[in-house]
Amino acid sequence: MYGNDFPGEDPPGGLLGEVEAAEVALRAAAARDRGAAEPGGDLAAYFAEVVDADQKIEPRDWMPEAYRRTLIRQIAQHAHSEIIGMQPEGNWISRAPSLKRKAILLAKVQDEAGHGLYLYAAAETLGVSRDELVDLLLSGRQKYSSIFNYPTLSWADVGAIGWLVDGAAIVNQVPLCRCSYGPYARAMIRVCKEESFHQRQGYEILHTLAHGTPAQKAMAQDSVDRWWYPSLAMFGPPDGDSTHSAQSMAWKIKRFSNDELRQRFVDMCVGQAEALGLRIPDPELRWNDDRQAYDFTQPDYDELMQVINGNGPCNRQRMEHRRRAHREGAWVREAATAYAAKRAEKEKVAA
Amino acid sequence: MSRQHTPLWEVFVRARRGLAHTHVGSLHAPDAELALHNARDLYTRRQEGVSIWVVPASAITASSPDEKDAFFDPAADKVYRHPTFYEVPDGVAHL
Numbered sequence: 393m394y395g396n397d398f399p400g401e402d403p404p405g406g407l408l409g410e411v412e413a414a415e416v417a418l419r420a421a422a423a424r425d426r427g428a429a430e431p432g433g434d435l436a437a438y439f440a441e442v443v444d445a446d447q448k449i450e451p452r453d454w455m456p457e458a459y460r461r462t463l464i465r466q467i468a469q470h471a472h473s474e475i476i477g478m479q480p481e482g483n484w485i486s487r488a489p490s491l492k493r494k495a496i497l498l499a500k501v502q503d504e505a506g507h508g509l510y511l512y513a514a515a516e517t518l519g520v521s522r523d524e525l526v527d528l529l530l531s532g533r534q535k536y537s538s539i540f541n542y543p544t545l546s547w548a549d550v551g552a553i554g555w556l557v558d559g560a561a562i563v564n565q566v567p568l569c570r571c572s573y574g575p576y577a578r579a580m581i582r583v584c585k586e587e588s589f590h591q592r593q594g595y596e597i598l599h600t601l602a603h604g605t606p607a608q609k610a611m612a613q614d615s616v617d618r619w620w621y622p623s624l625a626m627f628g629p630p631d632g633d634s635t636h637s638a639q640s641m642a643w644k645i646k647r648f649s650n651d652e653l654r655q656r657f658v659d660m661c662v663g664q665a666e667a668l669g670l671r672i673p674d675p676e677l678r679w680n681d682d683r684q685a686y687d688f689t690q691p692d693y694d695e696l697m698q699v700i701n702g703n704g705p706c707n708r709q710r711m712e713h714r715r716r717a718h719r720e721g722a723w724v725r726e727a728a729t730a731y732a733a734k735r736a737e738k739e740k741v742a743a
Numbered sequence: 744m745s746r747q748h749t750p751l752w753e754v755f756v757r758a759r760r761g762l763a764h765t766h767v768g769s770l771h772a773p774d775a776e777l778a779l780h781n782a783r784d785l786y787t788r789r790q791e792g793v794s795i796w797v798v799p800a801s802a803i804t805a806s807s808p809d810e811k812d813a814f815f816d817p818a819a820d821k822v823y824r825h826p827t828f829y830e831v832p833d834g835v836a837h838l
Contacts, residue, residue, distance in 0.1 A: 506785050522771060
């Protein structure tokens with residue numbers, strides 16, 4: 393989503409407007425307060441009633457065990473994605489073309505860490521500890537978004553990630569601002585507001601390159617060529633093959649289907665690509681007047697399954713790096729804990 | 744001691760002078776000082792606040808949502824605590 397200074401933008405309001413609307417709706421729903429569940433009443437019926445009324449389920453409310461498990465899995469995998477997502481871009485911090493770009497990229501990667509932490513905190517409200525979740529990631533029992541298993545080969549990739557990958561993430565995440573689970577919805581509102589800068593900075597990088605030398609423009613085009621289909625795959629398998637969708641929609645964890653969101657993303661990108669002067673690498677891409685939407689080529693879902701199953705270009709590298717970072721940070725965590733214990737001991741003696 | 748539990752802290756931020764501290768989220772830190780520093784880095788990267796409180800999550804005692812009605816009921820039938828309970832005679836101003 394872009395401000396008024398870019399061509400090909402969303403109409404005023406746009407995705408950021410939807411985030412604001414979600415926040416207003418959240419407050420309005422909170423204002424339509426309802427009594428607590430009747431003592432000894434039907435807790436499941438009360439839960440369904442709250443969800444139907446678009447109100448929020450909070451940590452201490454009764455919830456179906458499967459709802460809790462689904463949320464833990466989704467929020468944790470979302471958190472892991474933010475943390476692993478620091479790697480492809482972190483790869484370019486030391487080689488950013490100017491001090492300004494470097495400062496911006498540092499701030500962005502720092503934001504990703506922050507988003508990961510907001511989300512781990514939201515997951516913890518469901519009765520799981522962050523240590524457990526980190527273990528699940530490190531032991532490969534929980535996944536992160538497959539997109540981060542692709543390499544960043546050029547500086548233009550930092551631009552393409554901001555524009556396409558963050559763009560797709562925002563399209564996915566904006567509806568999550570209306571998720572039925574309060575702590576997740578509130579974390580997503582915070583994340584989405586911060587993401588708008590990420591997408592904008594990526595678009596600006598590509599815009600600069602696309603209007604630079606022929607070599608720079610070629611680099612930008614190459615980058616879009618490589619990131620387009622993996623970005624489309626970020627929305628997950630087609631609706632018919634999506635395993636978790638129907639129940640999540642019923643619980644209002646998820647508000648739109650994978651295919652609906654993918655279509656929305658494609659429709660947004662076409663005009664933005666034109667303004668960049670870059671080509672979306674899809675010969676079948678064309679406006680369909682009947683559907684009032686663009687026809688486009690689906691991403692390669694066999695490739696998506698391969699990458700999910702650990703066979704993408706960078707899966708091993710990403711996990712090795714994450715494990716090493718965790719291992720090498722152990723002494724810092726231990727030192728901080730020891731220092732806190734020592735101080736607590738001293739205070740006890742003094743008291 | 745690699746798996747020693749790092750306590751959870753609840754974070755409250757005052758957005759501007761004159762506003763109350765508002766709960767923004769939580770984080771892990773071994774002690775209060777680090778919790779405060781981490782909260783600054785995590786929740787105020789864009790100058791969202793002028794003041795931060797961190798409170799050990801374990802020190803918070805929360806009321807139970809199931810008991811919400813019984814717990815808050817005693818206030819429900821005391822309408823006379825609201826000024827609108829009292830009728831003001833016509834023509835009486837500044838009351």
